[in-house]
Amino acid sequence: MEKPEGRYGFETEAVHGVEGTDPYRALTPPIYMTSTYTFPSMETVDRVLGGEEEGYVYSRAANPTVRQLERTMALLEGGEEGVAFSSGMGAIAAVLLSWMKKGSPFLFSRHLYSGTRHFIESMLIPLGATVRFVDFRAEGPSFVLLEEELRDGAAGLFLETPSNPTLDIVDLSGVGTLCRKYGVPLAVDNTFASPALQKPLEQGADIVIHSATKYLGGHGDLLGGVAIGRRETIQALRAGEATLLGATLSPMNAWLILRGIKTLALRMEAHSLRASALARLLSGKAPVVRVHYPGLSEHPGHEIARRQMKGTGGMLSVEFSSGKMARSFMDGLSLIRIGVSLGDPGSLVEHPASMSHRGWSPEVRRAMGIEDGLVRMSVGLESSDDLCKDVEAALSRL
Numbered sequence: 001m002e003k004p005e006g007r008y009g010f011e012t013e014a015v016h017g018v019e020g021t022d023p024y025r026a027l028t029p030p031i032y033m034t035s036t037y038t039f040p041s042m043e044t045v046d047r048v049l050g051g052e053e054e055g056y057v058y059s060r061a062a063n064p065t066v067r068q069l070e071r072t073m074a075l076l077e078g079g080e081e082g083v084a085f086s087s088g089m090g091a092i093a094a095v096l097l098s099w100m101k102k103g104s105p106f107l108f109s110r111h112l113y114s115g116t117r118h119f120i121e122s123m124l125i126p127l128g129a130t131v132r133f134v135d136f137r138a139e140g141p142s143f144v145l146l147e148e149e150l151r152d153g154a155a156g157l158f159l160e161t162p163s164n165p166t167l168d169i170v171d172l173s174g175v176g177t178l179c180r181k182y183g184v185p186l187a188v189d190n191t192f193a194s195p196a197l198q199k200p201l202e203q204g205a206d207i208v209i210h211s212a213t214k215y216l217g218g219h220g221d222l223l224g225g226v227a228i229g230r231r232e233t234i235q236a237l238r239a240g241e242a243t244l245l246g247a248t249l250s251p252m253n254a255w256l257i258l259r260g261i262k263t264l265a266l267r268m269e270a271h272s273l274r275a276s277a278l279a280r281l282l283s284g285k286a287p288v289v290r291v292h293y294p295g296l297s298e299h300p301g302h303e304i305a306r307r308q309m310k311g312t313g314g315m316l317s318v319e320f321s322s323g324k325m326a327r328s329f330m331d332g333l334s335l336i337r338i339g340v341s342l343g344d345p346g347s348l349v350e351h352p353a354s355m356s357h358r359g360w361s362p363e364v365r366r367a368m369g370i371e372d373g374l375v376r377m378s379v380g381l382e383s384s385d386d387l388c389k390d391v392e393a394a395l396s397r398l
């Protein structure tokens, strides 16, 4: 895929983004808080709507501040184009619904964000989609299963790596090669890693999706989503699902996300360092049963993560022997707060069985790899020492 710009390192591109279109050359992009755009004449209307001249018509279809974010994300992910949404779920819904038209089965990795799984069960299946979940975390026998599914034809394959909340790692270039071989589009939810740590389009994916609510925005103060890929694919999404479903990003939120992106590289490095320190502290410490963090050498996806990521990120999960113990651990924390989101400066913990995955039966949760004793941690930007002390104090109270 041709990179639109890309002369600089990631940190530089994140700080400077793409050239804006402001006539006053303002340092930060203007926020175009407008629903519609006016025309000087009917002749201009014909030229703009006829596609001969660039111009804006209505902000559900396009807005200059939002376009700046979309172009910046295309630059950072190494894609040709981007389209923004009012949330990550807006982006996921649009991409998956665009695949409905193909009429062939959908393939999903077994380890997915709970909202994506709800969308599949409550929307896609009732709409008539055939859906298959495949377990292909590592190379080997699971890849044989995946190849069999791909060989039969599919509308697309959708996966997360690292996955929420179990931190499973998928070999992107391995899966990407298989998808190419069988002409199946590959969509990757890159929310946990962000383009600072992982660029799926460069490893064989066709579409990258983000919940910009998390690391891109980075401050826990907005909801947003974005999809990036080839120009043709993204233009079709913009004209179709993005504009017609109406999950449109507000210009104010686009501006906040653009601001967040400037510090993305620094933040991801700092999140990774702190999460690594906590993962090391927790692993092997009684009464912890297991720590899921791709930065630990005992993680089954460690080698793949080292190969395809620049750092192992700020998310980890820790498993206790029971749901009761997991909840007591969370109640014993004081600096780290209880909450379902992630990617913010402040650390958060959540208990999937009681919170994000409460709506699923224990059997379904177990099939997703979620035991009752699992606690997910979004490690923030506080001092590592303070975070470690908070976790040690909570463990000592168990």
Ligand SMILES: Cc1ncc(COP(=O)(O)O)c(C=O)c1O
Binding pocket: 087, 088, 089, 090, 113, 115, 160, 164, 189, 191, 192, 210, 211, 212, 213, 223, 224, 225, 341
């Ligand atoms: C991996 C992942 N993808 C998508 C989403 C959905 O994003 P949003 O809440 O912005 O709709 C989330 C939210 O937690 C997530 O963790």
